[in-house]
Amino acid sequence: MTAPTPFEVSQATRTSRVAGVIAIAAVAVLAAAPLWAGRADMRLLSEIFTYLALASLWNLLAGFTGLVSVGQQAFVGFGGYMLFAIATFGGIHPLATVPIAGVLGAAVAVPVGILIFRLSGAYFAIGTWVVAEVFRLVFAQISTLGGGSGSSLPVAVVRSIASGRDLREWFTYWCALVLVIGVLALVYGLLSTRRGLALTAIRDSEVASESLGIDIWRTKFLVYIVSGGATAMIGALIFLQKLRISPDAAFSVNDWTAYVIFITVIGGIGTIEGPIIGTIVFFMLRETLADLGSIYLLILGLVAILIMLKSPRGLWGFVVERFGIELFPVRRRVQVGALQGEGKAPREPG
Amino acid sequence: MEWINAIVQGVLLGGLYAMFATGLSLIFGVMRLVNIAHGDLIVLAAYLGLVVLEVTGPLNPLATLALVVPVMALIGYVLQRGIFNFTLGKDILPPLLVSFGLSIILQNSLLEIFTADSRRLTAGALEVASFPMVEGVDIGVLPLMMFLTAMGVIALLQFVFYRTAMGRAFRATSDDPEVARMMGLNNRHVFALAMALSMAVVAVAGIFLAMRTNFDPASGPARLIFGFEAVIIGGLGNLWGTLAGGVVVGVAQTVGAQINPGWQQLAGHVVFLIVLAVRPRGLFPRIL
């Protein structure tokens, strides 16, 4: 018998504390962007924020919960249309409609989830796509929202956002910044809770988590609804920036799901850092290769396939494996004071 | 009478959807793989037919099958051995994401080569040939051929699956790949054969699709979805059920379009969702 070794369970690492300080500084700098960035830069940054948020949410679903959706564009488009509908016909301040779109998005995720949770695994994925198609086709039938050709946000509504174009763009920029921070905090917070740890357990072994008494269905369902609501908020913001909406743009698989999947896969699926790395890589590639048009998508597809085959945990997974760094550790690490316990290998059925 | 007509046309259209679906159903049955690029491969087959016709000059598009079927089967075999075999395992993410990536690659490659213009394979007199079934209901020769071909394809697959050594290998490998390996079945090869067979069906479906309607590089996902709906409505693992599922989707679409032209696709999806709500295991779940 060896004496019990002193150990402590901690989630934070030294690297993660440093990263935390850097993150706070970065947020401060980004919040001050109107002071140092031009209009085009701020637009690009907003777009980066929205993609980072979308990718983090998709990663929460697929990477941590095992719910692979290729239909998140349903919630992006739904949120966008809710913004247009409520701001135009409800007379509510457009920025205030963003959270409302989130609530409605979560609400619509409930019946949708109940239906498609009847499909498992890969069929779930295609089921989400069908739902997104239904949303697109339904909104294309609503003539007050422009039908198939879409509509623009009325000038009066646009003016009501803020006095002056600069201020309006600043508002939407800050809104995007707040949203992405909110989403990252949500994902991190969710994964740090008991339920979040349960999620990781689901991903690692459904049987194990079942025996731990974790209600898998309810946990997955909850995550689906939360991410649906958050995705709808991002959708509302995206179309608040675009000022124009149409069914094809709102429910585009390429824009709101393909890119998002590639970002997550390239960065590292199932890690919080992955979408961040992926977004940076994605926009760097895009800024250099965008002229190539469809070739750009083709290259992204190839890169994603290669990564999935060769390094399924993506670029970040590679970094972690190589250097053992984690910026946002969601795994509890057990730090053993003195490593002297004689490790007895677990028995395998022979 | 126009309602009866809509239903009849929908039944015939269902044959095409069943062909979209059987390839999907086949590979899911053998290796639990859901190929998101399935629809894009159907469109690829259509473009292959187009290329063949451009080389050979005016021919009946069905004649291109002689070339398109083996080429698609070969593509399927190579895809499986070169890519999909490396994604199979307990985790469903790799096959899903790899086939999704493949879908994007195919769409954009076709876009680069053939532009976004929509194309069609013209079948001359066959396109408009029809005969009256009853007053007000004309049966098109091409749609009827499509439906009969679907029945033929399913009967053939059923035969291959339950009466041949290859089908036995498919079933054995699907049941227990490890023991199957002891029996001399190389599962990589068996899976590749299944994919090749699936792509042969895809080739037939693609050529019929191209004769029936316009297609463009972005036509694939909708075909995947129609096929998928037919599989789920029919019940997983039941090929004749899949034909019934295809008919349900087809009829829903033509009847929906009869009510309002904008509701064609929507009606198909809604019927699918209703079936999912009421009978999640499909109308004809696998009988074993």
Added chain:
Amino acid sequence: MHDPILAVSGLEAFYGDFRALQGISLEVGENEIVAIIGANGAGKSTFLKCVAGLLANAPGSILFRGEAVGALSADKITARGIALVPEGRRLFSSLSVEENLVIGGQLGRAGRWSLKRIYELFPVLAQRRDLPATSLSGGQQQMVAIGRALMSNPDFIMFDEISLGLAPVVIKDIYAILPAVISEGTSALIVEQDISRALGIADRFICFQEGRVSLAGKPGEHDRAAISAAYFGM
């Protein structure tokens, strides 16, 4: 002893970091029946999987008729004349009885066993040839599993826990028929938890404990206490 048909030396096997076999060495002679006994987790099934080619090994650690077969894949092993009746039978559930048997013979080694001979050995299977294999009773399923292995006409056949989950009377029947199954020219390895069953049929026995050989000998050579010590490690 004649030249061994199977010679294993220093065989190791791993599940991840766990070393399930820690250097097993043993031999099986021509026409010999050897029983491997041992507690749960001793590595018996792992050993059979290694020989059958289901787990990869160092090429030279397993010699079959003097040739290194450790690195060969399972189908090549079967083609060389080694067959395994796996634990839990593992019949193909979507295949009929006859299809299960036919698939066992599809590597086409020539020999005494044919569908006809199998049906003569197990007449009940002939009556149920078209039924799904897994619809049969446990004992009949075990017959199919044995028949499937025989169909490859092996020179060396391995049985993994064939009595597991069967009623005593059925086990008795199966063991009664084993001598006919392992008839002339065939050697066998039998893994069994039921020691008396195993010792009753075997020429020799080998006891495994935590991935090592803890005892070997002929039935009756060692007393109960020695076997029990080798078995449980106490």
